[in-house]
Amino acid sequence: MGEIVSESDDITVMDMEASLEHLSRGTVRHVDVLLIVTEPYYRSLETARRTLPLARGLGINHIYAVVNKYRTEEDEKAVTEFCENNDLEIIAKIPFDNNVTQADLEGKSLFDFNPESPAVKAVEKLAAELPERVPLNNSSASKFLSKPNC
Amino acid sequence: MKIGISGKGGSGKTTISATLARIYAKKGISVLAIDGDPNPNLGMALGLDAQTLEETHSIPRSITERVEDADGKMKLVLKDSVEDIKNLHGIPAADGIRLLVGTKVETPGSG
Numbered sequence: 001m002g003e004i005v006s007e008s009d010d011i012t013v014m015d016m017e018a019s020l021e022h023l024s025r026g027t028v029r030h031v032d033v034l035l036i037v038t039e040p041y042y043r044s045l046e047t048a049r050r051t052l053p054l055a056r057g058l059g060i061n062h063i064y065a066v067v068n069k070y071r072t073e074e075d076e077k078a079v080t081e082f083c084e085n086n087d088l089e090i091i092a093k094i095p096f097d098n099n100v101t102q103a104d105l106e107g108k109s110l111f112d113f114n115p116e117s118p119a120v121k122a123v124e125k126l127a128a129e130l131p132e133r134v135p136l137n138n139s140s141a142s143k144f145l146s147k148p149n150c
Numbered sequence: 151m152k153i154g155i156s157g158k159g160g161s162g163k164t165t166i167s168a169t170l171a172r173i174y175a176k177k178g179i180s181v182l183a184i185d186g187d188p189n190p191n192l193g194m195a196l197g198l199d200a201q202t203l204e205e206t207h208s209i210p211r212s213i214t215e216r217v218e219d220a221d222g223k224m225k226l227v228l229k230d231s232v233e234d235i236k237n238l239h240g241i242p243a244a245d246g247i248r249l250l251v252g253t254k255v256e257t258p259g260s261g
Contacts, residue, residue: 011174012152014184015167015192030152037157037166047158060154068162100165109197109244110165111172123169134151 033062033134035091040067040075049086062134064091066126071096091133092126094119168195175245182236183243185251193251196243208251209239 014031034055038048048065055063065088070076076093083090095118103113110120153170157163167183175181185192193203213235216224240248 010151010180011171012182012184013167013171013174014152014154014186015164016154016156016186017188031154032152034154034156035163035166037155037161037163039158039161044158044161051156066155066157066166068157068166094162094166100162104165107194107200109168109172109195111169112197112244119165120169120173123166124173126166127170127173130153131151 029058029060031060033064033130034060035064035066036088037066037068038079040070040079045079045082048088049082052086052088064089064133066091067093069094069096091129092122094122094126164191164195168192168197171196171247172244175247181245181247182240183247183249185249190251193241193243193249196247196249198241198243198249202241206241206249206251207239209235213239 012031034051036048036051036055038044052063065083067076067079067083067090070079070093079093080090082088097117097119099114099117100110100119103110106113110117114120155163155167155170164187171181171183183192183196190208193206198206218224236248236250240250243249
């Protein structure tokens, strides 16, 4: 799978298995950027913290935390503080959004269910932010992405 | 740009992966989505209908073969080009997205 990742389209999005095993197995070596999705509670943050050195050890240059499902300002503050203390750079914060649960219950994609939902809006920001942080060297995606206007 | 998305189960990584893929694809960018989770859900999150999901198959192991490298070590390599793999095993999704499912477990013990 790793080799498929390294040669494919303008943008490859790889949804990885939950455990840290994929990192040791090396599939992830071929990615340009690793997003570590974390929820604002201790065990999730702890997993994110432990992922960081493994990913660095594999030579991934761009590693960011994506905070997901925060509900309150306090949540947000606590996560931000944890990440700062643990050298985890946050690239996006996605609020808790009932649309996600509802889309899932109906077996629909969130994007089709409600493209204006707060979670989709937050991921749009992430989509615009990524090419700002990760240089696009070869791909034709750069012509679409170099000047995000959203 | 190759984006890997990790996180604990239930953290929302599949929803985020699918939404990112849909957003980029909507802009006209060619997007390959890879489901690397042993319990694959990316297809549904991308918006594939039930029938397509039912018919999806994972990439067979036969795309790789074991070869001996110069040092006498065995390693796995791809037999076909990435384009061939995508054309043969890629599942078309919205806005031209291609989905590859890596590790779907079809029957117990088949792995």
